[in-house]
Amino acid sequence: MLNVSGTTRVLVATAPVDLRGSFNRLHGLVVEQLKEDPLSGHLFVFTNRRRNRLKVLYWDGSGLWVCAKRLEKGRFTWPVSDQGRVSLRGEEFSALLHGLVVQAKAGWYRR
Numbered sequence: 131m132l133n134v135s136g137t138t139r140v141l142v143a144t145a146p147v148d149l150r151g152s153f154n155r156l157h158g159l160v161v162e163q164l165k166e167d168p169l170s171g172h173l174f175v176f177t178n179r180r181r182n183r184l185k186v187l188y189w190d191g192s193g194l195w196v197c198a199k200r201l202e203k204g205r206f207t208w209p210v211s212d213q214g215r216v217s218l219r220g221e222e223f224s225a226l227l228h229g230l231v232v233q234a235k236a237g238w239y240r241r
Contacts, residue, residue, distance in 0.1 A: 134220035139172040142218055142226075144211045146179040153194050156187040164215050168194070173223070181205040184227075199227065207231045 134140060141164055148155075156176065160168040168174065174187040182205050188195040206229060209216040218226065225231075 134173065134223055136220065138220070139170075140175060140218040140220070140223040141166060141172055142175040142209055142216045143177075144209055144214055144216055146181070147176045149176065149178045149183055149185050149198075152196055153187075156185060156196060157194070160187060175218075175223070175226075177206055177208055181208050201229055204229055 143159065143163055145163070147159055147163075156174065157168045159176065160166050160174045164174060166172065166174070168187060169189045171189055171191070175184060176187075177184045183198065183200045184206060185199075186195075186197040188197070206226060208226075209218070
């Protein structure tokens with residue numbers, strides 16, 4: 131399981147990608163699609179068209195990690211954006227990894 135601190139950014143590519151590639155393919159997607167530096171220490175998350183698999187690219191300071199997850203049943207609930215990417219908080223990322231639905235709820239706090 132990936133642990134995400136409060137300072138770690140999680141950037142999710144909203145468009146599906148071909149997950150057959152590994153380090154170099156995901157590195158290229160981060161640079162071309164997300165317009166970010168893959169060696170920044172942020173987590174970059176990608177999914178396939180069916181949204182039953184995902185891959186995470188992560189730089190730990192000495193090398194790149196590629197982590198993959200496949201759901202045996204169901205699909206990942208994927209965020210939608212016109213910008214091609216979404217930034218998630220750590221708890222939203224954790225929910226996404228577990229296949230849970232994450233939705234912002236307006237007015238949930240007390241005044």
